Amino acid sequence: xxxxxxxxxxxxxxxxxxxxxxxxxxxxxxxxxxxxxxxxxxxxxxxxxxxxxxxxxxxxxxxxxxxxxxxxxxxxxxxxxxxxxxxxxxxxxx
Numbered sequence: 604x605x606x607x608x609x610x611x612x613x614x615x616x617x618x619x620x621x622x623x624x625x626x627x628x629x630x631x632x633x634x635x636x637x638x639x640x641x642x643x644x645x646x647x648x649x650x651x652x653x654x655x656x657x658x659x660x661x662x663x664x665x666x667x668x669x670x671x672x673x674x675x676x677x678x679x680x681x682x683x684x685x686x687x688x689x690x691x692x693x694x695x696x697x
Contacts, residue, residue, distance in 0.1 A: 618647020
């Protein structure tokens with residue numbers, strides 16, 4: 604059980620850290636800054652699940668896990684990430 608929980612916790616922590624780094628690279632003024640580490644945490648869990656399946660099916664090497672975590676966080680906070688609007692850009696015509 605420990606061989607599953609320890610890498611899972613490490614991947615989730617690394618995902619949260621990477622998500623926090625993405626927050627530092629964004630322009631100031633975005634709302635909900637806490638969402639970046641949370642999305643990174645969830646991306647870390649998902650990357651570990653993908654790695655676990657790959658490792659059990661194909662015998663993937665251990666160095667693949669951090670790469671998967673960074674790719675998941677980048678996808679979820681980059682191109683497929685949430686779209687933020689500033690508070691002053693609301694549509695007043697309605």
